[in-house]
Amino acid sequence: xxxxxxxxxxxxxxxxxxxxxxxxxxxxxxxxxxxxxxxxxxxxxxxxxxxxxxxxxxxxxxxxxxxxxxxxxxxxxxxxxxxxxxxxxxxxxxxxxxxxxxxxxxxxxxxxxxxxxxxxxxxxxxxxxxxxxxxxxxxxxxxxxxxxxxxxxxxxxxxxxxxxxxxxxxxxxxxxxxxxxxxxxxxxxxxxxxxxxxxxxxxxxxxxxxxxxxxxxxxxxxxxxxxxxxxxxxxxxxxxxxxxxxxxxxxxxxxxxxxxxxxxxxxxxxxxxxxxxxxxxxxxxxxxxxxxxxxxxxxxxxxxxxxxxxxxxxxxxxxxxxxxxxxxxxxxxxxxxxxxxxxxxxxxxxxxxxxxxxxxxxxxxxxxxxxxxxxxxxxxxxxxxxxxxxxxxxxxxxxxxxxxxxxxxxx
DNA sequence: TGTGTCTGCCCC
DNA sequence: ATTCTGC
DNA sequence: GCAGAATGGGCAGACACA
Numbered sequence: 001x002x003x004x005x006x007x008x009x010x011x012x013x014x015x016x017x018x019x020x021x022x023x024x025x026x027x028x029x030x031x032x033x034x035x036x037x038x039x040x041x042x043x044x045x046x047x048x049x050x051x052x053x054x055x056x057x058x059x060x061x062x063x064x065x066x067x068x069x070x071x072x073x074x075x076x077x078x079x080x081x082x083x084x085x086x087x088x089x090x091x092x093x094x095x096x097x098x099x100x101x102x103x104x105x106x107x108x109x110x111x112x113x114x115x116x117x118x119x120x121x122x123x124x125x126x127x128x129x130x131x132x133x134x135x136x137x138x139x140x141x142x143x144x145x146x147x148x149x150x151x152x153x154x155x156x157x158x159x160x161x162x163x164x165x166x167x168x169x170x171x172x173x174x175x176x177x178x179x180x181x182x183x184x185x186x187x188x189x190x191x192x193x194x195x196x197x198x199x200x201x202x203x204x205x206x207x208x209x210x211x212x213x214x215x216x217x218x219x220x221x222x223x224x225x226x227x228x229x230x231x232x233x234x235x236x237x238x239x240x241x242x243x244x245x246x247x248x249x250x251x252x253x254x255x256x257x258x259x260x261x262x263x264x265x266x267x268x269x270x271x272x273x274x275x276x277x278x279x280x281x282x283x284x285x286x287x288x289x290x291x292x293x294x295x296x297x298x299x300x301x302x303x304x305x306x307x308x309x310x311x312x313x314x315x316x317x318x319x320x321x322x323x324x325x326x327x328x329x330x331x332x333x334x335x336x337x338x339x340x341x342x343x344x345x346x347x348x349x350x351x352x353x354x355x356x357x358x359x360x361x362x363x364x365x366x367x368x369x370x371x372x373x374x375x376x377x378x379x380x381x382x383x384x385x386x387x388x389x390x391x392x393x394x395x396x397x398x399x400x401x402x403x404x405x406x407x408x409x410x411x
Numbered sequence: 412t413g414t415g416t417c418t419g420c421c422c423c
Numbered sequence: 424a425t426t427c428t429g430c
Numbered sequence: 431g432c433a434g435a436a437t438g439g440g441c442a443g444a445c446a447c448a
Contacts, residue, residue: 019430019433048420062418133445161420168434257422274420317423321441324422
C-alpha cells in the first residue's frame with residue numbers, strides 16, 4: 001500500500017472528532033491494505049516499529065534533530081524551521097509547509113510505500129556510533145525528499161512520537177475488528193490476544209491472514225510479556241468498597257519499579273511496566289527468582305524496591321533509579337540493594353492462572369515462593385469494612401508506603 | 412578526555 | 424506518574 | 431466515565447565537539 005493512503009487516513013482521522021467515525025476511517029483504510037502490510041500499518045499507528053520487549057533500538061531522533069532533517073530536506077536554514085515550529089508548535093506541520101513551498105524536490109520522487117517508510121525508519125533506528133546523528137538526519141531527509149507534504153507531516157510525527165490522531169490502542173483494535181469481521185463484536189477477543197502477546201501488529205497480521213479464530217488461539221507464553229493491568233486512583237474508602245464489591249484485598253503500595261518476571265527453567269527475564277527488558281539491571285533479582293521460585297515455568301508480578309540491607313527499610317524511588325544503567329551493574333548492585341515484593345501470579349507450570357480468584361492466586365504464590373528478606377509477598381489484608389480500609393491506608397502512609405491498592409477478590 | 416546537548420513509546 | 428479535555 | 435493527549439522531575443546513555 002502507498003504510504004499516502006495511510007497519511008490521508010491519518011489526516012481524516014485527525015480532523016474528525018467522533019470516535020466511531022475515526023474507527024470507520026481507519027477500518028476502511030485497513031480493508032484496502034494487503035495483509036502483509038497490516039502489521040506495519042498497526043505498528044506505525046501505535047507510534048513504534050517493534051514491541052518494546054523485542055529489545056530493538058529506538059529511532060533515536062526527536063524534535064531537535066527533526067529540525068535539522070526538515071532544513072536539509074527543504075533546503076532552508078534551520079532558523080526558518082525554528083520560526084515556523086514556534087508558530088505552529090508542531091514538527092509535522094512545520095515540515096509539511098516547508099516542503100510544500102520547496103516543491104521542486106518532489107518532481108522525480110519515488111512513490112513511498114508503507115513498507116518503504118517502515119524499513120527506512122527501521123534502518124535509521126539501527127544506526128549507531130560516531131557520526132550516527134548526521135547519518136540518521138540525512139537518511140530521514142532523503143525519505144522526506146520523496147514524500148508528499150502530507151506524508152512528511154506524518155513521517156515526522158511518527159518518528160518524534162506525536163501522531164496525536166485521537167486514536168489509541170482501543171481505537172486501533174476497534175478498527176481491526178470492523179475491517180476484518182464487519183463489526184466491533186470481536187474487539188474483546190482482539191484485546192485479549194493483545195494482552196497476552198503484547199504485539200498488536202502480530203495480532204493484526206494473524207487476523208488479516210488467518211481470521212478471528214486464529215486470534216482467539218493466541219495464548220500466554222513464558223518469555224512474552226503480558227500487558228499489565230492499570231489501577232485506578234480513588235480517594236474515598238466508601239467509594240472504593242462500593243466499586244470493588246463486598247470484600248476487597250487491600251495491599252500496601254510500594255515505592256519502586258513494577259516488574260514482571262518470567263521464569264522458564266534456568267532462564268529468567270524481567271520486564272518493566274512498559275515491557276522493556278530490564279533483566280540486565282537486576283542480576284540479583286534474577287538469582288532470587290531462580291533460587292526461591294519453586295516452579296519450572298512461572299510469571300510473577302511484583303514491585304522492585306531499593307532497601308537498606310542493615311535495617312530492611314525501604315528507600316525512595318530515586319535511589320532505585322540509579323540501578324537503571326548498563327555499566328557498573330556489579331557495584332550498583334552492592335550500592336543499591338533491592339528487594340522484590342510479589343503481588344500477583346499470572347502463569348504457573350504451563351497454565352494461565354489469571355482467571356483464578358485473587359485469594360487462590362495468593363495461595364499459589366505462597367506455595368511457589370520461598371520467602372526471605374529479599375523476596376516476599378506484598379503485605380495485604382482481606383476486608384469489607386470501609387473503616388478498616390481507611391485504617392490500613394493510614395497504617396501504610398505512616399510506615400512509609402505510598403498508599404494502598406484494593407483488589408476485588410472475585411470469589 | 413571532559414563537557415554539553417539531546418534523547419528516552421524512560422521510570423514514577 | 425498526574426492532569427486535562429472532548430466525547 | 432472513559433480514552434487519549436499533554437505534562438513534570440530526575441537520571442543515565444549516547445553522541446558532538448572542543
